[in-house]
Amino acid sequence: MSGRRRLPLAWIVTLPFFAYTFLFLFLPAGNVMTGAFESKTGGWTFANIRLLFHHPYIDAYKTSIEVSAVTAGIGALAGLAIAYAAIRDGTPRWVRNALTTFSGVAANFGGIPLAFAFIATLGSIGIVTQFMKNQLGIDLYGNNFTLFSKTGVEIVYLYFQLPLMILVIAPAIDGLRREWREAAANLGASPWQFWRYVGLPVLMPSILGAFILLFGNAFAAYATAYSLTSGAVNLVPIVIGAYYTGNVLDNPHFAQALAFGMFFVLAGMMLLYIPLNRRAARWMK
Amino acid sequence: MEDYEAQELEFWRKLEESEMSRSQMLKRSVAAAAGLTVLGTGGSAFAARQVARAAAPPLHGKSVSMAQLVANAKKEGHLNTIALPPDWANYGEMMTTFTKKYGIGITNDNPDGSSAQENEAVRSLKGDSRAPDAVDDSVAFAISGAAEGLFARYFNTNFGTIPRALKDTRGYWVGDYWGAVSIGYNSNIIKTPPKTWQDLLKSDYKGKVALNGSPLTSGSAIAGVFSAALANGGSVTNVAPGIDFFAKLKSSGNFIPVQSTPQTVASGQTPISIDWDYLNLAYAKEFPAAAWKVNVPSDGVYGAYYAQAINATAPHPWAARLWQEFMYSDQGQIIWLKGYSHPARFNDMAKRGVVPKALVAALPDAKIYAKVKFASPSQQTTAKAVIASQWPSKVGA
């Protein structure tokens, strides 16, 4: 197999993909990226980018990154646990199917319906709030808990983060062959040891990839946080939205700069991901 | 064509006021020209079909007979509107009555869109048959849209009876209705009705006060801040006291940052909602279970109006003008009044005695309304900048 000669042909197969992404992703997105450096009067400037580092915009990035990391982390771990619980030997098959189909729906449940579902549950007169107050004697709102806060946003975001993780990691869990588990057990390994030395390392590349996906998913989410907190929680998409959808349209280039900043953060994540992924996948080949 | 030249003159005049520079203008016109040549074949064919269908639409409603206007509009057969929620100032009834009266169907896009989105739709969908024929913009966007050349000039038959302060004298837009900021409350849950902004600080209202969105994006919420400013030593040129008031409301625990929607109002999650009077009054009618009552805060009466404009490249220009004629006829104005808003021709109609007493009685006290203050578009712009910089740190989480 002549590696040198095959290469040009190999690239051709990816052509439709690149053509498509160029036409429908790069052209519109490029507009954003270059627009971030334009000023309202038509010249080039770094002023928009510099403004990103001032309050409240830098705070928006901090909060967004925190919320995304927390929900991606919890989503990844809990999602993995739930997915494994549903897929493993011993759990009836219908549980897995119900879980994956439900996850497909819940992964894209968002905006006003999701916000309201949680308001009806954990809002100041939500059913769980009232249940806890009346039946368990725990007054959530009296103890300074409120759904309309950063914590509340994280709780609600998990509703689509967990299903996303479940969907993405399930095929990878399928790859954990039953024989390995049995072999480990035969060698006297406890379940914990199996996970530490076999299970998690095998799954780690997929877990990392899923984490990135969850992070990006939370980072870009807008409608849910807005409906829940009316923009009171300072998140980057909400600031961008304020420039595009509201009655405050003032400086579209600054909004593009905000999007550019998002791109930068996600690019940073990817740069972290590549070496981690290489380390994780190393022992497999 | 004379309209185009007049637009151009107007355009260069407005350049001083707008923030665009000449070079950006040139760039835009080059882009527009390029766009026009690309669209050339489609656009001109479309225009040719239009010309074949009917004569050029009029500048003055008075210059054509109503019968001819109706006939030409019917030939077009359809009307595209945008951002008109049916329960906002009774637009639902406005649209169904129009359709029933003239047999012209209406497609209403993006019912909850903002003025920015309306103007964007005019821009992006130019030449498309889905483009909106008319828009209902906040004044700031009506002005910027006119400067950008998005709108056509039209003087409807009743243009003269609209107060000068509520219209563009060149005919690019006309104010349609105005409303004031009000406090709506669920009288089942709230036992002592809040009548003023000061009242809202009472401890009975802990965790109960909400705005309709965030002042960074929602026009209604921005108006709430203005109204609070007026009640706390500020003015239409100084909204900082309003922001400080909300900060106080938040630290006392009364203010909850959730957007008040029909669901939160009906469920009682937002037992007090600060919103436009016509919206709060409509809630009262829609949700009898919530026993919703409305007060206009007597210590801060802030009003704002919206403006009608016709798309310069409307796919149904005659229908668009008929729509405007309908809304500004006595019948149309009363439909708006039924929606609890103050229609633009209210004073003229009251003078002629054609306003039904029952409708006036359904609104809060006229004496409070008499104190209303409006902010000019430039004052609003300044205020928005102040809000954008101060709100997140003082009131945001």
Add this chain to the structure above:
Amino acid sequence: MKPRRGTAVSAYVWLALGGLYFFVPLLATFLFSLKSNQTGKCCTVASYTWVIHNGDFWHSLKISALLAVETIVISLLIFVPTIYWVHLKLPRLRPVIAFFALIPFVVPPIVMVVGLLKVYKGSPSWFYAQPWGFLVAAYVILAFPYMFFSLDAGFRSIDVHTLTEASQSLGASWATTLTKVILPNIRAAALAASFLTLAIVLGEFTIANLSAFHTFPLFLQYVNETQAYPAAALTLMSFALTWGAMASLLLIGRKRGDRASFVTGARGAR
């Protein structure tokens, strides 16, 4: 030989916790949807009948369903061969594509649609004025990250090189290898990716809104902004509908998968 492992307690705990977290908010919505407009208390199905008798509900649902199917088909056609090829021949390209896959997250839909509308305004009306052209093109891009990471996880879990070599040494062409050998083995991943795409299309609001197409999410948003109890009813109905669509996708996927070739338990436990 060790006996088959029974159900572990920890599995039940996790499933129970997950179930509670997912189910209770839906229950709260359901209870709310049963309240009557007049009294604010239980129980009436008036909200549900309102939705069912609403013509816009059916109209927009049909449009969105067709859009979803079209998006899924086009996405799979573009992404499956590409990712397969990358795993097989061009592993260095993988991080590059993964990087591209993050771009749709970064460009907010609101920005994307303005850009798309500007760029494609002059295109022929069969593409631009119809949801089947313009909107699907945008939705395929939106689905791209989810498609990529799902399919990528799937391809990782099988031994692409061995399968391909085995298949080719048996004389199969590339097309046969792809459809008869590879595809059945990444069935779970492709299905997951399709689920996600379906959900995306049935939930995407901004782009459809600004390009003035009347899809189901627009109807949903409209009801949520103007109605109280019917909004809750509609939320649950759309949830159930989407779930039903997923379940049927699962059935379709399973029928074809039953004839799949098997390679050393690559499909895992079952």
